[in-house]
Amino acid sequence: MDTATALAWVRAIAAAVHDNVDLLTQLDSAIGDADHGTNLQRGFTAVLTALDGRDFATPGEVLVKTGTTLISTVGGASGPLYGSAFRATGKQLTEPAATADQLRVALTAGLEAVQKLGAATPGDKTMIDAYGPALDAFGEALNHGADLKTATGKAAAAAEAGMRATIPMIARKGRASYLGARSEGHQDPGATSTALVFRALAEVVSA
Secondary structure (H helix, E strand, O other): OEHHHHHHHHHHHHHHHHHOHHHHHHHHHHHOOOOHHHHHHHHHHHHHHHHOOOOOOOHHHHHHHHHHHHHHHOOOOHHHHHHHHHHHHHHHOOOOEOOHHHHHHHHHHHHHHHHHHHOOOOOOOOOHHHHHHHHHHHHHHHHOOOOHHHHHHHHHHHHHHHHHHOOOOOOOOOHHHHHHHHHOOOOOHHHHHHHHHHHHHHHHHHO
């Protein structure tokens, strides 16, 4: 992953959020504050402005700027969580181009940052339930000799499967946890937006 790929990834995420803002809002209206879609759209609109016209020496600089902007512009939990993930990921990518294995290490740091901030574990019905499987699938593909295109495709598919797996879960973290058993039967909006992030990565790498 080089700087151009990182920029393309962030722009693809922004486009995916824009295209799915109504879905994210609908999902969040069922078990949250109905603001996940609009918050992320506002955040990534600000990110595009922050990235526009700037020169970045490494892909990490792109992702750190993305994370910092999300933290400063997005309300609720999604800003700090996604912001921390992108910042932690970016801080690992200090060279002009990253290998697939370096990207795995960086994405792992992103997941750890989210878990530290949100204190969520698998099965809590959060973005972790999409991020964790995506990272596992990415690493497993690399371990079996897959190239970056194949590995990111596997990660995206696993994130989407993890997203769907949140439907029968009962939320144990975040706003949705206040609903208790009533959160069952609803797809988690954070897991859904996380799946969009990994699908955007796969599409950019495959382009």
